Amino acid sequence: MEVVRATRRLLALLLVGGLLISLDVVGVARTGALGMAIVISILALRVYTSLAQTALATCRVRGSYKGFVEGGDVDVEYEVCNDSIIPIAFVEFSLSYPQYLRMSKGSRGGLIAIPPRGCIEYRVSFKGRVGLHRIGPLRAVLRDPLGLYRGVELNLGHVMEVRVRPRVSERLVRALLQASRASGISRSRRPGEGVEFYSVRDYRQGDELRRVFWKALARGKLAVKEFESETSAYILFILALDETTLYGPYLETPLEHASRILATIADYASRRGDNIALLIMGPGVLEGTRFRRGRRGYVEVLNLLTSIDYEKHILRTGPEAKAMIGDGAKIVKYIKSMCPRERINVIILTPASEKTINVIKNLTPLRNMGFSLNTFILIPQLYGLTKLSPLEVAVYRLKVYNDIKRAYDKARELRSNGIKTVIVTPWETPSRIMATLNSI
């Protein structure tokens, strides 16, 4: 395969050169020198383009990125170094990256010249969205300055796997912790450190003064209050994914929304000392973390959310993906293998799509094993309501109302299967989940 190919401009110029030489040879005009100059220029450009293409193919390319948090800038940088003595001009380039990423700074492509023994740097920024994204390589095509020759397309640099983690709402975590203190969740029916009143017993040496039961003291008896010891719960989060989880404006899709909520709740649960795990169910994909207590559990959940691969977990199609979605027994078996015991609290976040709801319906056997299933249905259509004017919101609502009604039907189906199901809108999901969590 040749590395350099002629463009259609070449033939035109070659014919002009040939014509000028011919005119001189037959004695019509003294244009031979000009014709020869054109032909020699063409040859020179051919030689140059071949050399420059070889230099471009052997360029040293280094790619790097920084920025890991959703909503922040992910800065991607490529350094292309030409170690040869041949100047490389001109190279048209274009950065490869997933369609669902949004570039916030820089240009997707452009024209560059790389000096001999010199380097160029190319920097762009993306608005980070949760998950794993493959950015790069730089696609490059070389042309000579007159555009007579074009090199074959080269890929410069390697593909970078950029992982962006979801934002955790510290405010929400604090609110959840406060609520859990107030309600005294996770009761153990044993006296110890806690907030829930358990009983009154006689004072023993070493008891804290603040525990003294003043009403009893008033009656002349020195007694102290005992509180119920809190214990940790086992919570399995399930995130069901399909293409509808990408509906909505950038960074405001059900996927990002659910990831943020899960990260926040995982943070809260880890601080509470719960054993937590996360299972991602995509088209044909089941991927979960092991049950871990405290911070380790949170980190594992965060890592799995960070490695959500859009192509693999969400946009995957084909018979394999479909077959697995329909196979409920396999999913139940997988969940059972994840769980160290029965009676696990399961919190499911799913879009209101037929595919994911059918998968969740298959989880009914878990109920018989003592699992508590709580499903939150996100309505992807409602995520399109943001960034619209009031009248547009109303019109949009009318248009999607029938779709939303179908989501209600899905919720009813789940309920009829004995799965606690709540429909949630984008603007009040955290409070609904919080209420459910506190009731566990």
Add this chain to the structure above:
Amino acid sequence: MRESRGKEVLVPGLLLLALAVIGLVALLEMGPLQILTAPGAYPGNNGPLGTSILYQKLRENYTVIPVTSWSHIRQTLNPCNLSVVTIIVSPETSYTDEDLESINHLKGSCKKFGLLIADEGVESNRVLESIGSKVRISGAILQPHILVANLSTPWGWSGRVLLDKASRVNVLQPSGDVIPIGFVEILATPVAVAYYENVNGVEVVVVGDGSIFLNQVLDSNIGEYPLSFIRSTVAHLCGELGNCIVLMEASKYIGLDPIEVLRSGDKRVLGLLNMVDLVLSLIARLVHPSTWLPPLLNMVNHSIRSLVELNPYFKGLIVVVGAVIVMLVVPRERRVKDAMLEDVAEIDWYGFGEFRRHLVSHGAKLTKQDFITLYDMVNTILRSTTGSTLEDPQLPSVLETIGVSRGEAETFRGFMVKYYRRATGKTLWPPLVMWGRITRKAIMMCEKILEPLGASITRPSKLELIAERGLRSSGGS
């Protein structure tokens, strides 16, 4: 990821050919080959007048560098932490200012610098002058040519050497630093032919005859004394053995073109040259493009010109042949359409994507069906929150209890029911309805009614949740 190298030709044949042409032209530009076939006292000459034996003998004890460029040796020996002894034997061309500057630089920068000049001509005098020596070679050859010189040096070497074509060596200003070390007797008068001088720490030995170091002498049975003399002198000038290098002049000799030498057939010159060297030089000269490329191009040019002048039809033939060549070559070039690289097209997904995009860019067209949907939605919400529906005549009074004015509630109910009946075909009145305007108006009216109920159509609110509760309680969607 780069494309597989195995499948592509990174350096095509045409490129190699072009590079070869560029290389030939570059060689041509550098001029004819400089072939050092010198018959003089040049270290590379192993003929009788060369100094190759001296070079070989010195190499037994020292590092010896034949100097073909003084400026180059200046760069090579920078920094110079060595003792350097420079030997100049009968140079044939003049020293340039640049050469002298380089020699002086070596004198100043090297640890020790010594100079041994053996010359019957005057070319070396510039070197002596530049380093500040008071000794000069007269250049006038003493008669008779063959003379016996008595040499006695301050470092203890003494002996007799046979001179051939010697010059007198003069002193400009006699002083204690200049010591005569060699004499010949001419008509019973001693004439100085060698001097030793210490010029501010630089030791200089000047002998008015270069022939004593030539191959023809050193190779003969009388070569023992000159060789001993030079060994002793170099050892003295070096000081310590092992940390001294010897520079032998090799740049001031006239080179000969081997073709010219052979063409002239001068047996005297041929006798002075080594035949093997001469043949090798000749081959190198013939292979070099400066020998054959210009005549070849000239010949081609001449031939074409003469053909064109010979027959006017030949011009046409050239055009036709040229055209045929182009026709054959051009189709071989794979031509491609020079299209731009496609950039990534960023996309947003929406539940009702196409509609939403249209809504944002052009606004939306509302239809009769949208009015029915609105009616259905509001009816569900009212049923869920108030227990009454739009069909219920009691609705205005129910709404009045939650803060909606009765008149407004009645107007709203009347409007919604009237147009719902029209939309569902239960009545044909009014005959002409602009559903877009009516639906927009209905949205505004609904917004006012729903606000006290905690729902809103135009803002994110609990509308969908209330509607779901309503549908759940009614048992259907």
